[in-house]
Amino acid sequence: xxxxxxxxxxxxxxxxxxxxxxxxxxxxxxxxxxxxxxxxxxxxxxxxxxxxxxxxxxxxxxxxxxxxxxxxxxxxxxxxxxxxxxxxxxxxxxxxxxxxxxxxxxxxxxxxxxxxxxxxxxxxxxxxxxxxxxxxxxxxxxxxxxxxxxxxxxxxxxxxxxxxxxxxxxxxxxxxxxxxxxxxxxxxxxxxxxxxxxxxxxxxxxxxxxxxxxxxxxxxxxxxxxxxxxxxxxxxxxxxxxxxxxxxxxxxxxxxxxxxxxxxxxxxxxxxxxxxxxxxxxxxxxxxxxxxxxxxxxxxxxxxxxxxxxxxxxxxxxxxxxxxxxxxxxxxxxxxxxxxxxxxxxxxxxxxxxxxxxxxxxxxxxxxxxxxxxxxxxxxxxxxxxxxxxxxxxxxxxxxxxxxxxxxxxxxxx
Numbered sequence: 001x002x003x004x005x006x007x008x009x010x011x012x013x014x015x016x017x018x019x020x021x022x023x024x025x026x027x028x029x030x031x032x033x034x035x036x037x038x039x040x041x042x043x044x045x046x047x048x049x050x051x052x053x054x055x056x057x058x059x060x061x062x063x064x065x066x067x068x069x070x071x072x073x074x075x076x077x078x079x080x081x082x083x084x085x086x087x088x089x090x091x092x093x094x095x096x097x098x099x100x101x102x103x104x105x106x107x108x109x110x111x112x113x114x115x116x117x118x119x120x121x122x123x124x125x126x127x128x129x130x131x132x133x134x135x136x137x138x139x140x141x142x143x144x145x146x147x148x149x150x151x152x153x154x155x156x157x158x159x160x161x162x163x164x165x166x167x168x169x170x171x172x173x174x175x176x177x178x179x180x181x182x183x184x185x186x187x188x189x190x191x192x193x194x195x196x197x198x199x200x201x202x203x204x205x206x207x208x209x210x211x212x213x214x215x216x217x218x219x220x221x222x223x224x225x226x227x228x229x230x231x232x233x234x235x236x237x238x239x240x241x242x243x244x245x246x247x248x249x250x251x252x253x254x255x256x257x258x259x260x261x262x263x264x265x266x267x268x269x270x271x272x273x274x275x276x277x278x279x280x281x282x283x284x285x286x287x288x289x290x291x292x293x294x295x296x297x298x299x300x301x302x303x304x305x306x307x308x309x310x311x312x313x314x315x316x317x318x319x320x321x322x323x324x325x326x327x328x329x330x331x332x333x334x335x336x337x338x339x340x341x342x343x344x345x346x347x348x349x350x351x352x353x354x355x356x357x358x359x360x361x362x363x364x365x366x367x368x369x370x371x372x373x374x375x376x377x378x379x380x381x382x383x384x385x386x387x388x389x390x391x392x393x394x395x396x397x398x399x400x401x402x403x404x405x406x407x408x409x410x411x412x413x414x
Contacts, residue, residue, distance in 0.1 A: 028077040031108040033068050033088060040072025041112045044090035048100070050082055088112045094167050094190070116165040116188040119195040120172065122158045125180050125202040129158025138173040138261040141166020149261070173261040174198050177284040178205070183257055202312035203285035208293055210279040213321045223279030224322065225369060225381065227295055231255070231283070234290040234307060254287040275370050286310050293318045328406040330381040334373055334393070335412045341377025342413065346370070350392030353385065
């Protein structure tokens with residue numbers, strides 16, 4: 001719907017009150033917010049900011065807020081005449097400052113600038129469209145500091161659509177588990193953009209396993225869950241000039257963007273804690289190269305770092321061994337409110353150590369643990385220190401005290 005400004009503005013001005021006498025008197029301001037098509041923008045928060053030139057604090061400002069109604073109208077009273085910076089906060093629109101001048105008795109018109117919509121065609125390493133596959137996306141605009149993450153599924157033509165993307169330029173990171181990874185930078189404009197193509201590079205799979213060193217030959221190794229793993233790219237030492245490009249820098253950059261994408265999409269293993277079921281972390285579609293895998297100290301024990309080569313299309317395994325641990329094991333039977341077991345269910349559990357009656361934020365002993373109950377609703381957490389712990393399961397908190405010899409207990413969900 002288009003609105004005639006010649007008809008609309010006189011009607012709006014009838015709502016303004018006559019300003020009091022004196023220099024730069026407070027005024028009433030009526031304004032309208034439209035999109036580029038001339039359609040009123042409802043529910044937008046308009047902020048007007050004016051820096052006080054006569055204030056000893058150079059950062060002190062006068063700020064006024066108003067929200068548009070269904071006709072795109074907003075009103076402010078007791079506002080001083082002068083020059084302001086106006087911003088519009090509304091989902092789907094750019095938060096860009098616009099300079100305006102407030103004059104008593106005059107309405108203002110603001111245009112909301114839509115964010116970018118970017119169709120992206122994801123191409124497999126062989127150049128064919130990656131059809132009907134789940135991909136993890138992370139895109140951001142440096143100029144506007146807009147970031148967004150999403151798990152999406154490509155269509156038959158390998159297309160996904162990035163909505164509410166930043167204007168001017170955009171960095172796009174894509175990971176397709178078991179398929180590959182890709183990064184792309186491009187210019188963007190407000191509204192619908194041309195289709196961007198991102199060609200994936202073949203990655204490798206890295207399995208990291210944390211285990212106790214067996215106490216005797218032939219004894220089975222005990223998986224160690226809840227261990228924090230640190231992954232880093234191996235740097236090659238420069239031998240000629242400090243200005244020479246080091247290929248390992250590029251691997252480090254790619255790895256950082258890869259991990260940022262996992263984190264933004266809440267990939268459960270990005271926290272880098274080993275799984276309580278098998279002491280394992282899996283990094284799919286990792287950029288090929290040499291990596292250094294280290295384990296944070298567990299009960300004062302430290303495993304030597306492992307250097308491993310990750311090759312495209314292959315699976316590599318790094319096993320980190322620590323001396324036998326003296327920690328306790330917590331065995332739990334988890335029940336529903338009707339006392340039936342929570343069978344064969346994967347859960348993410350918050351595990352927090354209580355120190356002097358307060359929760360510890362030391363991530364060596366307090367973290368997230370991923371478990372799966374068996375057919376009887378049982379699961380175990382190992383290693384655990386003796387003492388008081390708080391477990392968070394499905395937003396419910398349970399306090400348990402674990403003796404040095406370990407504990408078997410039953411917990412019931414509400």
